[in-house]
Amino acid sequence: MAQQADLIIENARVLTMDGASPRAEALAIGGDRLLAVGTHEEVAELRSASTEIIDADGATVLPGFIESHMHIFAGSTQLDSLSLAGLAGFDAVAGAVRRRSEERPGERLLVAEQAQYGILGGEPLDRHTLDRILPAKPLALYAADHHTMWANTAALEAAGLLRGAVVPAGSEIVIGPDGLAGGELREFGAFERLVEMTACGGRDMLGLSTGRDPAVPPMDAERAADRDVLRKGLAYCASLGITSFHNMDGNRYQLELLDDIDRAEGLPVRARMCFRMLPGMPLSDFAEAVEQRRRWSSSRLTMDFVKMFMDGVVESTTAFMLANYSGRPGVSGEALFGQAEFDAICIEADRLGFQIAVHAIGDGAVRRTLDGYAAARRANGVRDSRHRVEHIEVLDVRDLPRFAELGVIASMQPTHAAGPVFPVQPYASLIGPERLRLSFAWQTIRETGARLAFASDWPVAPLDPLLGVRAAMTRTRAADDAPDQRQTLLDALAGFTADGAYAEFAEDTKGRLRAGLLADVVVLSGDVESMTPEAVDELKVACTICDGRVVYRARA
């Protein structure tokens, strides 16, 4: 007799993302696996008296979303911060900041997140303007991309940055005309001391900044507090239908915290973590990565890839370009790794069987990264390595065919190219019209035969995958004669499901709905195929199932 189902979802429009059998009406789950995906009749055969039934009421059912690039600890922390998302102009920002200051009088440093470059409109984003918003108390605005922070005088003073400080290469404390710090702090090394003043003591940002563990081992109470922060973030992922994520920062401490949660109650979302490699680190440090990979290799918590940053971001001209920024003679950004050092790291990581993922935003950074992957292939031979380039905002046309040639995955974030009007400023003027034509070139890259994976980069952009689907489908052209980068509904959905699974070598266990695969499923609140692209994100998640367990259910 066939195994009986613990859970059946019926009356559904199932999009399986499985080319062999793309549609179904129902599915059955037993333990952590899908038992059947098919017609009502086929699935009903597995029903018993104790089977739980979920009536999808004609809504779309998909494989659980796979978020291929995000930052769980930083994102979880931000759930409790003031968000400036969608705000513009001095009055709007000042109002939000002052309200928060009144609500939380005890905060050592008021951090506001999600500030866009130029959020104050005509006003300069410097310490003098921020002093007018909040004169006495330390205030810092985090750029949405986390590559820049703006601080008022009290914050700069409290962190010991007002008179400048020695910061690592690639970071910069911008000095004002009076010889003091002007308030703009570029890259983590410049604002690290401010981050240490936040509620998590900066522990949430270590995986991103250095990949190292806290210098002083956290006390039990701090560990417990950090776990609770992560629990909120994991629950938030589940509420958006996410059943797996690829975390693009990491350290041993994060792995331990997630492991603690998994042992206590089972992670509600599968976490795939990475090992951070920084310029100057010896190749022998990979011994630690090998040890972490050996220790964490379950279906819910794995550490199996290497993450690096090749450059910064366009807005602060820290993205590494092949040619100068438009209207900025002599400014082309800087690569964080020299080619020889980067090649050596790639060769060793590849030899050890690690997938490599590199943040590369400028066309120069993308080329250097692809060159490193090519060097690894020459040294170690061709294998199914699936190395990845993250972001690829600007691309030189000569590098376009190399993704498919080298089997490299283009990991891209649709919402990053979806301002109210694309291209947003100051982005467009810094890149200039020529390079804009091949910016965020999702479809152009797809048409070369390369594989893509889609993600949000949360908390850089909102986490909701349906916002990503909408952004992918509604992208406006960079110019009238620029290629159309819009994605079809199915390509956009695949970017958040099947293609995400491929990007982590898991296409045989998840990312599609097929009997025998892991039971990771999302039930939406309506039929996604009946929505206009502009309205896709009006749908909500009705229910999320991860590892065969219901981990989120919308309130009726």
Ligand SMILES: [Zn+2]
């Ligand atoms: Zn990121």
